Amino acid sequence: MxxxxxxxxxxxxxxxxxxxxxxxxxxxxxxxxxxxxxxxxxxxxxxxxxxxxxxxxxxxxxxxxxxxxxxxxxxxxxxxxxxxxxxxxxxxxxxxxxxxxxxxxxxxxxxxxxxxxxxxxxxxxxxxxxxxxxxxxxxxxxxxxxxxxxxxxxxxxxxxxGEEGYFDTRIVFVAESGGKGKRVKRLAIMDQDGANPSYLTDGSYKVMTPRFSADSQEVAYMVLREDSARIYVFNIETGRQEAVGQIKGMVFAPRFSPDGTKLAYSVAQGGNTDIYVMDLRTRATRRVTTDPGIDTSPSFSPDGSTIVFNSDRGGSPQIYAMNADGTGVRRISFGGGVYSTPVFSPKGDKIAFTKQSGGRFSIGVMDAGGGNEKLLTSSFLEEGPTWAPNGRYIMFFREPPGSLPSLWMVEASGRIERPVPYAGGASDPAWSPRLK
Amino acid sequence: MTKSVFKLALLACATLSVAACAGKKPEVVTPPPAVAEQPTPAPAYTPPPAADTTPLPPTGPVPGSQQDFVVNVGDRVFFDLDQSSLREDAKALLDKQAAWLVRYPAVKIRIEGNADERGTREYNFALGARRAETVSQYLTAKGVVPARISTISYGKENPIATGDDEQAWSQNRNAHTAITEGAQ
Structure with a gap:
């Protein structure tokens, strides 16, 4: 320009x-x-x-x-x-x-x-x-x-x-169709405003939880088949997709590190779910949690030094933080209810999460170290927050009883809440960084 | 289980509607008008092929079949909210599963852990994996060779009940034992 x-x-x-x-x-x-x-x-x-x-x-x-x-x-x-x-x-x-x-x-x-x-x-x-x-x-x-x-x-x-814009961005998500018992779930991508939707998988298998790499060129996502759960990386430019590593057990909850060199994910083996980090160049993997409880939904801080994650090691699902090498684990959610899906804000100062309390689901934010919790939305069923690159908005999906899920966005103080214009069923959104 | 109850209910409905029909006022039936018979040449007689006599298969599922397992044993155990420990009814059913599997050693199974929709997607995959493992360990302890068992979690992705209430959710918190090979 x-x-x-x-x-x-x-x-x-x-x-x-x-x-x-x-x-x-x-x-x-x-x-x-x-x-x-x-x-x-x-x-x-x-x-x-x-x-x-x-x-x-x-x-x-x-x-x-x-x-x-x-x-x-x-x-x-x-x-x-x-x-x-x-x-x-x-x-x-x-x-x-x-x-x-x-x-x-x-x-x-x-x-x-x-x-x-x-x-x-x-x-x-x-x-x-x-x-x-x-x-x-x-x-x-x-x-x-x-x-x-x-x-x-x-x-x-x-x-x-006075804030960074976020309109020239894209959303990768899961396009959903069909009844609840036989949902078809396809990997899809569209502009931030719902325009130009296109479908990257054909629906013959279920895909979930896509996430962008830092340069928006790659998407990591989970594929669930009858007898396997695997993570794949899709290159948007070339259309190529490949399975990540030969990992024993069920693999899910992928998330790129902010510098794009690593991928964090969960592996369930023998009933225990732990978090691993793979170096994408060397393919070397490192197990970073060893607790017998469930450890999943990892998300890196923008500087890559911290991972927030979801764990029920203390009895109920809560949000924990640790150093990226797995040391220094501390619980950071303390309100009543059940917490999950923590995601660091682009500035690293906040964490968005899903909370279940009183039979309802909410999307909320708290300080990166815990505290200052604020719930922004509430409904029958909603989850999966993802931040706009400017940290001002959070997109998530909401599924009313008897309906397909759809995408929504809420301003980070909760004052503005809007549906994202996309005609079909949609879940698991991930907001891209600003396009180059 | 749910299916057979449903069938029974259908049958009951059918019976009811027959009864309802019987209760209706009788219709006047007019016989069809007589049709003048056209003489048609009789077709040449061909004897039917000689038939082997085979005994009718016994009624009910073939022992050792998938149907036998589903109908006579039960292929699904249920869990309490956010729990992966086995309830007493689940243990009783798994005892039957284990006995059946010991009787038919060629059968291989996949334990599929499921969660209700009242949790977030990723956590529910982990929860389903834990449920599948609990069942796998129980069956192993009851004499089923571990090599015959694989496990997977479907998280909240494959609900068997599609309602939006506790009735449906309690059905969806389960571990399903699927026969993958070796059934009769």
Whole structure:
């Protein structure tokens, strides 16, 4: 991306207010943030134009939808715009945007250049201070127009919230169909907003718990057959999949280390489930738990030094942490109820988990060392949290009685909860890092 | 077990509906109109092939068959919530399984551990593995050679009851003994 011009403008008062809860989140514990109350979504106009094609309208819709689903923005219906066309090299008529209560405007133009490449130039304006906040040009092949839209949405989100964007990302998940007794489970991948779903396995065997590698190029997942449970790694670029190692026993719960060199997983042998770590280059394996209790669902901290996991060694399923070599095991969940599926946040400061209590399931977060527990959601059955790369959202799946499961996302303070747009049954989501 | 109860229930329903039919007011039956008989040439007679007389198979499952095991022994034991220890009813059934397996030494089995949906996926795989192992160890202690037994966990992936209540979940907390080879 070649910046046209990036204006260093102090944020207007309205922006400072809108961004305040976000800025506070980064430093303050979650509990303090909740007390700040409701989010007032920021009204914003989005208008990407194109002459002779509908690309501009399509990109506009995707940017609007991305921003709206974040919960922090309220895109204004383009039919309400008074100024119908702001030239890319012109200054908006700020008064007309104030009239419709827009606080920001992103306008741009999409065109296909002589080499057949799609280029979108856009500017972001602060309506009240009447200043440009951003001016950028994004280029890609025309079939990648949705990625251009996501990159524009990312730039707007970043400028106005001060946090990293997360729209240009993908979700790997399990597409589910069929009745409960005979579910078909296929490995599937789609854009973060549910677009471009594609299926990587044919459903002749069950797949579960896919997880991205740090570069998003590989997916580790579990395959369950009548007489075996194995971990496979799927290379998205080449379409190749291979079983990981010749491991005796049932193998499940894979998770890459953040640097992509290792894979942690569980092996059940002789009724005992322990956690192992494999060096993916040398294929050397190391057993890191030896307790006779169940040890599963390992997740590395971003620096790779710590593994959080699920264990019932103390009598009921709880969350424990240990050094990556298996030393220094300590329990970190202490509330009433049963805990499982711990996952480190991308910043390493929080752990998302599933909790069962009072006959219901919840997705929650706690500090990395335990404590400051907060439950974000609650329903009949939900589990499997995965973090957006910016640490602001958690995706999970929910299965109401008598229904197929579906994907949901919740903002890390619990104030915003949205279904993820995908038409079929879906479970076990894993959020990719930002695409390169 | 559940299946045969279901069949019985069906049968009961069928009987009931016959009874209900019998209770209906009789319909007037009109005989079909007489049809003028067309003379047709009689086909040439071919004697039926000579038949061997074979005794009818005994009723009920063939001893040593998979059906025999399922019907006369029972192929599934159930567990309490989040437990993998064997209940007394499970032990009694496994005693029968062990005796049957000792009687038919060519049979190989796979113990499939299952969990209800009231747990997270990965933990339930581990729980199912523990249940399968408990059954495997019990059968081994009762004289079944370990080499004849393999184990697997299906976690919460293969429920036999699809309801959303304790009735269904209690059915889904089980270990299933599947015959993989050597049955009659």
């Amino acid at each position: 070649k910046p046209l011009k990036i204006a260093a403008v102090a944020l207007g008062t309205w922006l400072a207010i809108a961004a305040a809860p976000l800025a506070a989140f980064a430093q303050a514990p979650i509990r303090a943030e909740v007390n700040e109350g409701v989010i007032a979504p920021l009204p914003i106009g989005i208008d990407i134009e194109s002459s002779g094609s509908d690309l501009g309208d399509k990109i506009t819709k995707v940017v609007m939808s991305d921003l709206e689903r974040s919960g922090f923005f309220k895109p204004i219906d383009p039919n309400a715009f008074i100024e119908q066309s702001v030239g890319i090299d012109a200054t908006p008529t700020f008064a007309s945007w104030k009239t419709i209560n827009a606080q920001a405007l992103a306008n741009g133009v999409a065109r296909v250049d002589a080499e057949g490449r799609l280029q979108v130039d856009f500017r972001l304006w602060d309506i009240f201070s009447e200043k440009q906040l951003l001016g950028q040009s994004v280029t890609a092949t025309p079939e990648n127009w949705r990625r251009i839209a996501h990159k524009i949405a990312d730039a707007i989100y970043e400028k106005l919230t």
